[in-house]
Amino acid sequence: IREILESARKTTKPREVDLYDIFCAILYTLKSGCQWNMLPKDFPKSTTCYYYFQNWSQKENEDSQSTLEKVLKILVGNFRQNDGRADKTSFGIIDAQSVKNTDCAENKGYDAGKKVSGIKRHITVDTNGLPHAIHVTTADITDRNGALEMFELQKENLSDVENILADGGYTGEKFASATREILDCTVEIAKRSELHKFAVIPKRWVVERSFSWLEKWRRLWKNCERKLNTSQQMVNLAFINILLKRI
Numbered sequence: 001i002r003e004i005l006e007s008a009r010k011t012t013k014p015r016e017v018d019l020y021d022i023f024c025a026i027l028y029t030l031k032s033g034c035q036w037n038m039l040p041k042d043f044p045k046s047t048t049c050y051y052y053f054q055n056w057s058q059k060e061n062e063d064s065q066s067t068l069e070k071v072l073k074i075l076v077g078n079f080r081q082n083d084g085r086a087d088k089t090s091f092g093i094i095d096a097q098s099v100k101n102t103d104c105a106e107n108k109g110y111d112a113g114k115k116v117s118g119i120k121r122h123i124t125v126d127t128n129g130l131p132h133a134i135h136v137t138t139a140d141i142t143d144r145n146g147a148l149e150m151f152e153l154q155k156e157n158l159s160d161v162e163n164i165l166a167d168g169g170y171t172g173e174k175f176a177s178a179t180r181e182i183l184d185c186t187v188e189i190a191k192r193s194e195l196h197k198f199a200v201i202p203k204r205w206v207v208e209r210s211f212s213w214l215e216k217w218r219r220l221w222k223n224c225e226r227k228l229n230t231s232q233q234m235v236n237l238a239f240i241n242i243l244l245k246r247i
Contacts, residue, residue, distance in 0.1 A: 001071045001244075008055050008067040017044045025049040030237055033218030057233040062153065066229075068236040073157065075243040076130045082247065088160040089126035092133075092185075094150075095167065095207040096143040097121045097214075099223050106226045109140030119223045119231055121211075122146040124158060127203070129210040131239050132157050136232040143169045151182045161185045165203055214238055 005019060025043035029036060036046045043049060056067040065073070077087035098111045101118035110117045116139055124133040133154035137146045147170065151158060164179060164187045176187040190204045214220045217238050225231040 001075070001240075004067060004071050004074065005056065009052075017048055019052075022049055022052045026053050026237065027241055030217050030219045030234060030241075033221070033224070053233075057230060059229070066233060066236075068233050068240065072131070072236050072240050072243070075240060075247065076132065079128075079130060079243055079247055080126070083128070086160065088157065089132055090160050090162045091127060091165070092124045092158060092161045092163070093126070093165045093203060093207045094122070094124045094147050094170070095204075095211070096123075096146055096169075097211050098139045099220075101223045104226050105223055107138050107228055109138030111139035114139075119228065120146055121214075121231075121235060122150045123207065123210065124150065124154070124161075124164075125207050125210050127206060129206045129213070130243070131210065132161075134232060134235055134239075136228045136235070138228070144172065144175045148175070148178050148182065151179060155182060158183055163188055165190055167204060213242060 002019060005023070009015075021044055025039055026049055028034070028039065028043065029049075036050045039046045039049060059066050080087055080089075098114045098116040098120050099118050100116055101108045105118070108118055109120075111120065118139050120137050120139045120141060120143075122133075122135040122137065122143070123131055125131050133150050135146060135150035135153060137149065141149075147166075161183055162185050164183070164185055166187060167190055170187065171189050179185065179187050214235065217234075219234060220238060223231050225234065
C-alpha cells in the first residue's frame, strides 16, 4: 500500500520521515486510544503524524474517496482474489452500531431505541465479514435511512450486489423498494426464533463479528473524534490493519 499512500502527498521536496514509522504511529493511536501529542518519542513528531492522517483522510467532495478508503478497497479486492472470488461481492449483510460520544464530538444524536447519545456506524460486509461499504452518521439517524445513505454514497462498491441480508430493524416495503431503486437488488430479512429463545441467526453473525473486531481498538470503544469523517476513517484504518495481517 506504500504507493497509494505516497500518491496522496504532492512531491515538492524529499520526504524527511519514514512513511512506515508514520503509519505505525497512526496505528498506535488507534490501538492504544492515546492522544496525538502523547505519542512515544520513538515515533516522528505528533504534528507530522497527524498531518499525514489528515491528508489520507480528506475527500475532495462527498462522492469521492479518501486515500484510506482506496487502500481498504484494494486490500478487500486482493483478499477476495486470493480466495478465488471476484473483487466485488454479490451478497451483502448490513447492520448498524450505535457508539457513545465523548464531549469533544462536534455532531451527536440520540438513539432512543438503544439509549445511546453519539454516532452510528453503518456497514455492509460480505460472507467473510470484510467491509464493502462504511458510513458514519449521528445516532438519531435510523438504521434504514443510514443504510440508504450508505448505498447512495457507496453505489460503485456495491454495484454487483444482488441480495442484501438485514435484521428486523430494516423491515418494510419502503426500504426494500428504495434499495431496489439504488442498487437493483433484493432485501432479505433474517427473522429471530419464534420461540423467543437466544439462537445464532444464520449469516447474521458475520456482520456482528465484524463489529466485534472493531472492539479490539481502544480508540473505537467510544467516539473520540470531533468530525464524522474522522470517525469513519478510523474504522477504515482498523479494517486495513486486519487485512494487512491476513494477506
